[in-house]
Amino acid sequence: MDRADLKGSITAPPVTIRAADPDPYARVAENQKRHGPSPLDVARFIQCRVDAGEPNATVAGRLGMNLITVAHCIALLSLPPVLDEALKTARCTSPRTLYELSKLRDQQPEQVKALVAGGVAITRSAVAALETAGQTRVAAPADLPPAQRTRSLVAKLTRSARGL
Secondary structure, X not given: OOHHHHHHHOOOOOOOOOOOOOOHXXXXXXXXXXXXXXXXXXXXXXXXXXXXXXXXXXXXXXXXXXXXXXXXXXXXXXXXXXXXXXXXXXXXXOHHHHHHHHHHHHHOHHHHHHHHHOOOOOOHHHHXXXXXXXXXXXXXXXXXXXXXXXXXXXXXXXXXXXXX
16 A cells, blocks of 8 residues: 555544543543652542542542551641751652651650651661660760761661661
8 A cells, every 4th residue: 555545544643532520540540540649649639539538448548558658648748847947859759657746756756857858768677676766765876966976876777677
């Protein structure tokens, strides 16, 4: 077939006309396929659906998540500024890790602040090491000034999280 034959055979492209807006969950699924929404985008979507009157269980089921993950995502919307910055700079993108770090911040604010200020990625193992250090009261040497004690503790936690 030459080009002239092809040109005449297709008169109009196929079109689908929908009477209603597409399912919002279908849009999220499509976005997930294309580029993957950020944790904050997912959190905002979940909050929007909850505000529209959908129960968390329905939202979780439609997104293929469990209820705890939905709760952790929603918690991202009310993070303290220091943790919000860690999320926005992609040093930590796990809703669960940020949720746990937020809870730990109430008990160990200086250690959490030092961990977030450090240059390493904030992982679940680093948060677990910080939590363990707080429970066992593993401290840096008392003869160091407070700033050095904090750096020493963060260094220990970082080595522990890396398995060194």
